[in-house]
Amino acid sequence: MTIEKHQHVTEVSRSVVFNESDHSSPGEQVDTKTVGQVTVDSPVISARHVNVHYGEKHAIKDVSIDVAKNAVIAFIGPSGCGKSTFLRCLNRMNDTIPNAKVTGSITLDGSDIYDRSQDIVQLRARVGMVFQKPNPFPKSIYENVAYGPRIHGLAGTRADLDDMVQSSLRKAGLWEEVKDRLDNPGTGLSGGQQQRLCIARAIAVDPEVILMDEPCSALDPIATAKVEDLIDELRENYAIVIVTHSMQQAARVSQRTAYFHLGDLIEVGPTEQIFTNPVHKLTEDYITGRFG
Amino acid sequence: MTNLVGSTAKSSSQAKVAASLRRRYAAELRFRAYGIVAIAIGLAFVVFLFSSIISKGYTSFQQTYLAVDIDYAADTIDPEGTRLPDTLSAADYQAVIKASLRAQFPNVEGRASLRHLYGLVSNAAETTLRDQVVSDPKLIGSHQRIWLLADDHVDSFIKGQIDRKLPESDRPISDEEIAWLDALKAKHGVETKFNLAFFTSGDSREPEQAGVAGALAGSALTLIVTLILSFPIGVAAAIYLEEFAPRNFWTDVIEVNINNLAAVPSIVFGLLGLAMFIQFFGLPRSAPLVGGLVLSLMTLPTIIIAGRASLKAVPPSIREAALGMGASRMQTVAHHVLPLALPGMLTGTIIGMARALGESAPLLMIGMVAFIVDVPHGLSDPATALPVQIYLWARSPERAFVERTSGAIMVLLGFLLLMNAVAVVLRNRFERRW
Amino acid sequence: MQSSTVVVVIVLLASFAYQWARRRSINLVGGTRGVRNLHSLPAYYGMYVALWCALPALALLGLWHLFGDRVILQMVLAQMPTEFQHLQAGEAGLVLNDIRNVVSGAVPAEMARPAVVAAAQHWRQLSHQGDLVGAVLAFSSAIVVGFLALRSVKPEMRARNQVEKIAEWALLACSGVAVLTTIGIIVSVLYEAMHFFHFVSPIEFLFGTTWSPQIAMRADQVGSSGAFGAVPLFTGTLLIAGIALLVSVPVGLFSAIYLAEYAARGVRTVVKPLLEILAGIPTVVYGFFAAMTVGPLLRILGERLGLVVASESALSAGLVMGIMIIPFVSSLADDMITAVPQSLRDGAYALGATRSETIRNVVLPAALPGIVGGVLLAASRAIGETMIVVMAAGLAANLTANPFEAVTTVTVQIATLLVGDSEFDSPKTLAAFALGLVLFFVTLALNIVALKVVRKYREQYD
Ligand SMILES: Nc1ncnc2c1ncn2[C@@H]1O[C@H](COP(=O)(O)OP(=O)(O)OP(=O)(O)O)[C@@H](O)[C@H]1O
Numbered sequence A: 001m002t003i004e005k006h007q008h009v010t011e012v013s014r015s016v017v018f019n020e021s022d023h024s025s026p027g028e029q030v031d032t033k034t035v036g037q038v039t040v041d042s043p044v045i046s047a048r049h050v051n052v053h054y055g056e057k058h059a060i061k062d063v064s065i066d067v068a069k070n071a072v073i074a075f076i077g078p079s080g081c082g083k084s085t086f087l088r089c090l091n092r093m094n095d096t097i098p099n100a101k102v103t104g105s106i107t108l109d110g111s112d113i114y115d116r117s118q119d120i121v122q123l124r125a126r127v128g129m130v131f132q133k134p135n136p137f138p139k140s141i142y143e144n145v146a147y148g149p150r151i152h153g154l155a156g157t158r159a160d161l162d163d164m165v166q167s168s169l170r171k172a173g174l175w176e177e178v179k180d181r182l183d184n185p186g187t188g189l190s191g192g193q194q195q196r197l198c199i200a201r202a203i204a205v206d207p208e209v210i211l212m213d214e215p216c217s218a219l220d221p222i223a224t225a226k227v228e229d230l231i232d233e234l235r236e237n238y239a240i241v242i243v244t245h246s247m248q249q250a251a252r253v254s255q256r257t258a259y260f261h262l263g264d265l266i267e268v269g270p271t272e273q274i275f276t277n278p279v280h281k282l283t284e285d286y287i288t289g290r291f292g
Numbered sequence B: 001m002t003n004l005v006g007s008t009a010k011s012s013s014q015a016k017v018a019a020s021l022r023r024r025y026a027a028e029l030r031f032r033a034y035g036i037v038a039i040a041i042g043l044a045f046v047v048f049l050f051s052s053i054i055s056k057g058y059t060s061f062q063q064t065y066l067a068v069d070i071d072y073a074a075d076t077i078d079p080e081g082t083r084l085p086d087t088l089s090a091a092d093y094q095a096v097i098k099a100s101l102r103a104q105f106p107n108v109e110g111r112a113s114l115r116h117l118y119g120l121v122s123n124a125a126e127t128t129l130r131d132q133v134v135s136d137p138k139l140i141g142s143h144q145r146i147w148l149l150a151d152d153h154v155d156s157f158i159k160g161q162i163d164r165k166l167p168e169s170d171r172p173i174s175d176e177e178i179a180w181l182d183a184l185k186a187k188h189g190v191e192t193k194f195n196l197a198f199f200t201s202g203d204s205r206e207p208e209q210a211g212v213a214g215a216l217a218g219s220a221l222t223l224i225v226t227l228i229l230s231f232p233i234g235v236a237a238a239i240y241l242e243e244f245a246p247r248n249f250w251t252d253v254i255e256v257n258i259n260n261l262a263a264v265p266s267i268v269f270g271l272l273g274l275a276m277f278i279q280f281f282g283l284p285r286s287a288p289l290v291g292g293l294v295l296s297l298m299t300l301p302t303i304i305i306a307g308r309a310s311l312k313a314v315p316p317s318i319r320e321a322a323l324g325m326g327a328s329r330m331q332t333v334a335h336h337v338l339p340l341a342l343p344g345m346l347t348g349t350i351i352g353m354a355r356a357l358g359e360s361a362p363l364l365m366i367g368m369v370a371f372i373v374d375v376p377h378g379l380s381d382p383a384t385a386l387p388v389q390i391y392l393w394a395r396s397p398e399r400a401f402v403e404r405t406s407g408a409i410m411v412l413l414g415f416l417l418l419m420n421a422v423a424v425v426l427r428n429r430f431e432r433r434w
Numbered sequence C: 001m002q003s004s005t006v007v008v009v010i011v012l013l014a015s016f017a018y019q020w021a022r023r024r025s026i027n028l029v030g031g032t033r034g035v036r037n038l039h040s041l042p043a044y045y046g047m048y049v050a051l052w053c054a055l056p057a058l059a060l061l062g063l064w065h066l067f068g069d070r071v072i073l074q075m076v077l078a079q080m081p082t083e084f085q086h087l088q089a090g091e092a093g094l095v096l097n098d099i100r101n102v103v104s105g106a107v108p109a110e111m112a113r114p115a116v117v118a119a120a121q122h123w124r125q126l127s128h129q130g131d132l133v134g135a136v137l138a139f140s141s142a143i144v145v146g147f148l149a150l151r152s153v154k155p156e157m158r159a160r161n162q163v164e165k166i167a168e169w170a171l172l173a174c175s176g177v178a179v180l181t182t183i184g185i186i187v188s189v190l191y192e193a194m195h196f197f198h199f200v201s202p203i204e205f206l207f208g209t210t211w212s213p214q215i216a217m218r219a220d221q222v223g224s225s226g227a228f229g230a231v232p233l234f235t236g237t238l239l240i241a242g243i244a245l246l247v248s249v250p251v252g253l254f255s256a257i258y259l260a261e262y263a264a265r266g267v268r269t270v271v272k273p274l275l276e277i278l279a280g281i282p283t284v285v286y287g288f289f290a291a292m293t294v295g296p297l298l299r300i301l302g303e304r305l306g307l308v309v310a311s312e313s314a315l316s317a318g319l320v321m322g323i324m325i326i327p328f329v330s331s332l333a334d335d336m337i338t339a340v341p342q343s344l345r346d347g348a349y350a351l352g353a354t355r356s357e358t359i360r361n362v363v364l365p366a367a368l369p370g371i372v373g374g375v376l377l378a379a380s381r382a383i384g385e386t387m388i389v390v391m392a393a394g395l396a397a398n399l400t401a402n403p404f405e406a407v408t409t410v411t412v413q414i415a416t417l418l419v420g421d422s423e424f425d426s427p428k429t430l431a432a433f434a435l436g437l438v439l440f441f442v443t444l445a446l447n448i449v450a451l452k453v454v455r456k457y458r459e460q461y462d
C-alpha cells in the first residue's frame, strides 16, 4: 500500500518536474517570488497575488498558487505563518472575521469567487471544509450528514436523502461503525469517528474541493491513519487541500506541497522533491527541523 | 566573624517576625470575623424579613365564620309570595340578618349595642343569603344555622391579634362584643376556615372580603403583554447584535444604550409610559395593556443581555461548521445557534418576568393604583397588579389589612419562588459544557 | 370591517401565496428532483412571495390607522356649521371632545347640541366608510403585489437572499427598540420638563430650598403659589442613599471577601444564593417591611435611648434600602475579587503574608476600581429606588441631615405628584417630569462612569 502510494507520488512529481524543465509551463506565467511551479495544467482553483490583512497585520503576502483536480496539495509551515488564513480564503470563510481584508483574485473553475455576484452559499457548497477540531452539530448522526443536502435542496425525496447519507458515510468509511445508531447524537462518537463524520458531512454536498485544516491534529495515530487512507481515496473524486504540521503526513497523503513562511509562499513543488531536495534555504531549514 | 554577625542579624529578623506573629494572627482572625459577621448580618436580615412577613401573614389564609340561626322570614323577603327572582334579589337581607341576630341575643338593647351586635358579621353576609335564596327559594320560611363571614375586628380578635387584657378603649372590639363572641363560641358557633375568598375575590374596602384575585388577574394580563412583546423583540435584538451587527459606532451606541437602559430607575419608565402611551397615544389609563408595554420596555434590556450571553456561550466551531457547509448566516443561526442558546434565553426571560412581576413603581405612574373591585378580563379593563395591591393595602388604615398585605406578599413571593425555581431547573437541565 | 378581520384575511392570503409560490418554484424545475436547480429552497420562494403579499398591505393598514382618524376629523370639521369653523383652540378642543363622547356613546345624543350630534353622525359614517376603504386598499395591495411577486419567481431568482435580507432588517429593527426607548424617555421627559420651566425657572428649581407643590385652585387661597425649590428633595435623596450605602457597602464587601477568599466551596454555594434572595424580593415588600416593622422598631428603640425618631424616618428607609442592595454590592465585589489573578496572591503568600494581609494589600487594591464601579452602580440603584421611600420615608420636604427626621426624595415626589388624575398643564404635574429629568441624567451619569470603570478593570485582567 505504502509502496504503491510512493510510486504514485513519484510519477506525479516527475511529470511536474518534466514540465518545469521543459519550460513549456502549463497555464500562464505568474510573476511571483515563490520558488517552484505554482501553476498546474487544469486548475480547479487558482489564486493570484492574494494578500490578507487582519487590521494592521499583513498575514498573507502576495501568494499565487493553483490547486489541481484529483490531487492532494499540502500546506506546511511554522505556526502562525498563515496556512489557515490562506486556506480559509479559498471558501471565503474569512468573511466571518470582521477585520479580515482579502485582496487579489481567487478563481474557481475560472470564475472569481470574490466577485460581488458570487453567492457565498453556492461557493461553500462547491468548496467544502473540514476543521481542525471535529465539530459535529449537536444533532443526530443522520441529521449531521443530511444537513447539507437539505439546505441545498439536493435530495428530492426522503429516500434520496437516505441514499445520500448512506453513501457519504460509506465514502467516509464510517458506515459500518454507525449504521445501527444513526439517530444517536454525533457528539457521542469518538474523536476519530467525529472527524470522519465531519468529512462525510462535507462530501454529502458533493463539493469539487475539500479544504482540511489540520484534520488529524486532534486524533490518535490509528484514527489518523484511517483519515489519511480516506483522504487518499477521496482524491479520485475531489481536489483536496490539507494543512498539516506533520511532515510525514504531508509526505504520505499529498502529491504537491507548499511551504509558507511568515505570510510568504516560499516554495511549491512535488511533495517528494520538497522533502528530499528543497530548493529554498528556508524550506530546507524547516524540513530538516532547524526551526518550526 | 562575618558569619556570626550574619546569623545574628538573621536570627534577630526571624525573632522580629516571630514577635509580630501574634499580632498578625490576631489581625487575621479579626478580619475573618468581620466577614462572618457581615454574612451573619445579611442572613439575619433574610430571616428577619421572612419571619416578620410570614408571622404577620399566615393568618390571612384563615377566616373566621360565625354560626347564626337565620330565620328566612317570608314577610321580610317576599311579603307578596310571588317568588319572582327580581323580588328575591331586591329583598332586604340585612333586615333578615339583624332580626336573626336579635333573636339569638334577646338581651341586647340600645341603639349603640345593637349596632355593635349587627357589626359582628360582615356586610358580605347579605350577599351570601341573597345568593342562597335566589338559587333555592324554598328556604323562605325556614330556619337554618348558617356560617356567616365575620367582620374584620371579630376576625382579628378570634385569631388572637387583639389582646383582650388591654383596656377597652385601646382595642377596636368592646367588652360586650367579646362577651357575645364567648357565648357563641360556647355553642360552637365560631370557626376559622380556609380563606378561599382571599384567592377568588377582588379588592374591597372591607378587609374580610378583600382578595387578590383581581390583582392576580391584572398581573397575569400585564405579564402576558410583557412576555409577548419583550421575548421575541429581546431575542431578535440579541441575535442581531451578537450574530449580525458589524462592529461600528452605531452598534457601540446600541450596546452602551442597552447596558444603561438596564440601570435606568423603573419610575422613569413610568414617566415614559405616562407621557408617551397615555398622554400622546391616548391609550387607556390603568390598563394592563399599558402596564405590559411599560414593563416590556423595562425587561427588554435584561432579556437582550441574557440572550447575548447565551449566544456567546455557543462555541464558534458550530457556526464554522454550518457556514463551511454552505449554510447562510441566517440558516446557521436558525438551525444551530438559536436552538442551543434558547434555554439560556428562556432562563433570562423568566428572571426578567419575575422582576416585572414584582415591579410596582412604573405601574403607579400609569394609574394602575385605582381601587378596583372587579376582576379584569381584558387588556384594556381597569386593573391593578399584585405588588400594587400590596402597596394599596399597606396604606390602608384598617389593622386587619396588615394581615392581608402580608398574605398577599406571601402569594407574590410564592410566585416569584416558583418562577426562579423553573429558571434554575431549566438552567441545570439544559446547561451544556463545551 | 374590523381591522382584526382584515389582518386575519391578509395573513390567510399570505399563507395561500406561500403555498402557491412554493409549488410554482418546484414546477418550474420539473418536480422535487429538480429542486437542486433552484437557487434557493422552494420554501424561500414561498416566504418571499408571502412577505411581499403581507408586508405592504399591513403597512398600508397601519398607516391608515395612524392617520385616517385625522383625515376624518378634518372632513368632519369642514362640514360643521360656520360658527364652529373659527373657534379658539380651547373651545375647539371642547367641541371635539363633545363629538368624541357622542360617537363613543359616553354622552347620549339627546343631551348634546344638534350641531355636535350631526357632526357625530357624520363622523360615524365617515369612519365606517374609511374602514371599508382601508380594508379594500389593503386587500388589493396584498393581491396585486403578491401576484407580481409570484410572477417574478424564477429558478435563478435569489429568494433566500431576499428573505434573509428582510429578516435581518427585522432583527435590526428589534434592536432599535432599545434605542427608541431611550429616545422616548429623553424626549417625553425633556418635553414636559421644558413645559415646567415655563412656569418655574430652572435656577429656582435646582437651587431653591422650599418645596411645596400644592397649588390652590383659587388665587385668593392661602399659599396659592406653590414653591418648587428641589434642594430638600436632593438632600433627602442623598441622605437616604448615603445611609443605604453605609449599610450595604461594608456588609456586602466583607461578605464578598469572606465568600471569595475564605469560605469553603460548600458554604459558598449555600450562602451566596441565600444572600441573593434579597435581590429578588420586590421593592414593595421592602417598603412594607420598612413601614410596618423597621420604622416602629426604630421609634421604640429611639424612645428607649431618649431620641426622637420620626416613624417615617430617613433611617428606616435607608436601612431597609441598604439591605436591599447588599447582594448587589456583594455579587459585584465577588466578581471583581475572583477576577484578580491567582499569581498576584501567590506573590504575596510567597513573601509570608497572611491571608488577610494578602487581601488587604494585594487583592483589594487590585480589585478597587471594579469595586468602586460596583458601589457607583449601587448608588444609582439607591437614588432611583421608589417603593421603599414612598412607603417609608414620607412626604415632608425637610432640609435636614438628621437621619431620625422624616425627609422626602425625588422619586417619592414624582410618584405622589403623578398618582391620581393628572392634568398636563399644571406645574404641579409637570414638576414630576422635571424631577424625572434630573433623576434620569444623574443615574445615567453614574451608570456610564461605573460601567466604564468596571470595563476598564475587566480588560486589565482579561
Ligand atoms: N482573527 C484574526 N485577527 C487578527 N490576526 C489574526 C487572526 N487570525 C489569525 N491572525 C494572525 O494571522 C497570522 C496567520 O494566522 P494563521 O491562523 O493563518 O496561522 P497558521 O499558519 O494556520 O498557524 P497554525 O499552524 O498555528 O494554525 C498569525 O500571525 C495570526 O496571529
Ligand SMILES: [Mg+2]
Pocket (backbone or CB within 6 Å): A083, A084, A085, A213
Ligand atoms: Mg492554523
